[in-house]
Amino acid sequence: FSNCSPLKSLRIFVHPFDHPFAQALSEHPAATEDAQKACLFISFTNTETPDYPPSWNSLSxxxxxxxxxxxxxxxxxxxxxxxxxxxAHFQKGAFRSNMDLSLSPDVDSFDNTTWQTRPSIMILKRLNDYVLVVDFLDAHDSKIPQIQCFDDCFTSLLSSSYCLLPPSRTFHTRLLSALRAACIPVVLSTTQPLPFQDLLDWRLASFRFAPSMIPCIPEMLEELDKEDVLELRRRGKVFLARIDDAQALSKSLVAALFERVQISLELFPEVKSNLIVPNGENTNTTFTSPRIQSRTGKYKYTSNNLYSRVRWNSGRDLAYSPRSLHDAPPMPGDAAMYEGTRENIIGPIRLGLTRDAEQFTVIILAYNRDEGVKNIIDTLRDCPHLNKVLIVWGNLERRPNGAWPEIHVPVEFILAERDSLLSRFVPYHRIETDAVVSMDDDAGLGQQELIFAFRMWRENRDRIVGFAERLHRINKGQVYYERIFTCQYSMVLTSFAIFHKEFLYEFTYNQHPSILEHIDANFNCEDIAMNFLISHLTRRPPLKILKKESKRNGSKKGLSVRPDHETKRSECIRLFAQIYGYNPLL
Structure with a gap:
C-alpha cells in the first residue's frame, strides 16, 4: 500500500469488466478514471489464469x-x-485473514422491487425448525431434513427457521439464500470465513458450531427466546444489505479497503443551498448573537476506529466518511474541572458538564404560509442556543412576499430543487450544527419548551425528540396509524422535533428508494419514514416532550385535515414495514 497517502481520500481505479459488480465499483464515489490518481487498483477474472493489467508490475x-x-x-x-x-472459495489453508476477503462477488445489480419477494422476519414459527442445506444429499442418521442447493435456493428455505450450512465451494451462495429467506444461518465449521468477518459481528446474526455438534444443535436452539430469534433475523437483514447486490457490495468492499489501508473515504456530500431573498430584498444582515458551529468532519479518522464496528453492524451508509455522529460519547462528569476539556463547557447558560456548548438550527419547510413563518421567526427572537433559521421554500412559482423579521441570528431562504416533502430532510451545506429542529410552517412554539427539548436531545442524541406523538396500533391483524393522546406512542412528528444532522445524510443516501418514491407520489409520510429510519438504525424509540400549552401561529391547517390523511398514513406504515422486512417502531 505504499502508493496510498493517509492524508488524502481513498481513490480506486477499476479495470473495465463486463459484470454488474465491476460496473458498481466504477460508479463508487471513490472511483477515479485516472489511474495516476489511484492508490488501489481493482481487476476481475472468471478464469484460473487471470489477465493481469498493466499496472500489475508498476510498483516495487x-x-x-x-x-x-x-x-x-x-x-x-x-x-x-x-x-x-x-x-467465494479458497483452497484449504490459502485464505489470508489479514489480506483476503471471502464472499460471493457474483451478485446482480440492485433491484428496487426485490423487497416484494422477501419475507418478513415476524413469522416466528415456520414449517421446518431446521434444515441442512447441502451441495449433495447424503444419507445420515440426523433427524434434520436436507435440502440440496447448487445455486440460489431462496424459495426452498422460506419455510425453515434455521439453515445449517456446512462448508463447501458453494457456501457463500447458500449463505446468501439463507439470509434472503430470513432463515438464521448455522455455520457448521469453526474455520469457514464469513463476509467481512473482521467488521461484521456475525455472532449477532448467526451461529457457528463444529460439525460434530450437529446432533445437539436442535436442542440447543430450542432454548432461544422469541426476542432473540427475531433480533437474529433482523440483524441478518442488516448484514444481507451489505452483500445482497452489486451496489451494496461495492460500498462494503471499498469501506473494507479503507479499513485495511487506513485511508479515509470522502466525507458525506452536502447539498449546495440555492439561497434566495424575499422579493429581491437582502434582509437580516444585522444579527449580533455569537454563533457556535459543530465540528463537522472531526470523525474522518476516528470513524474507522472508535465507531467503525457500530456503523457496519447497525446498517448505516458506508459509501462516505461521516461528517458527524449521533453516538459520539460524552466526556466524563468532571470534564469541567480540567484544562483542555472545560473551556467550551462553562458559559453564561450551561447545557451540562459533559459536552461542549452547542447550538441548533431551525429548518422550516414553507410553501404559501408566509405570515405563519414570520410569526415563527418573531417567536424565535433572542432565543438562546439558536444558531440559524433556514426556510426551505418549496413554492417554485413565486418568492416569499414582503419584509421579513430581523432577529439576532441569520435567517436564510433556500429554494428547494422541487416541490417535495423530502426537501425538509436534505443535508444542506448551510446547516452548521449537529442539532436540527424541524418545523412545519404552521408550528406553534414557546421558547422555553424549545430550549427544554434541546436539553433533552443533548442527552438523547440517538432519538427524535419532539412534541406531537402518534401511535401505530394493531387491530384485527392490521396496522393502523392513530392519534391517541395517551402515554402510548411510537412516533414523534417532525412538524416540530429535534434530531441529529447525521440522520439527514442517512435519509438522503441510505433510505430505500421505494420509500422515497412513495412519499413523492402521495405527498405524505416523510415523517413516518424518518421515524422508521432512526428506530431501525438505533433501536431506540422517539422521546416525547410534553407541551405546557398548545399554540398555533395563525396559519391555516395543512395536509393533516384531508379526509384520507390517516388512511394514507396507515398504508405507509404497512408498506414501509414490508420494505424493511419488519416494523422498527418502538
Missing part, C-alpha cells in the same frame, strides 16, 4: 496495491504476488 513488487476479484465461484485462485484476493 507484482500485485502490490491491487485487488483481484474472482467472479467464478467454481474455481479458486491463489495470489501470484502481493495482491488481495476476493472470491
Amino acid at each position: 513488487e507484482p500485485g502490490m496495491n491491487h485487488v483481484l476479484v474472482n467472479l467464478n465461484g467454481e474455481i479458486s485462485i491463489t495470489p501470484k504476488g502481493k495482491e488481495m484476493i476476493v472470491q
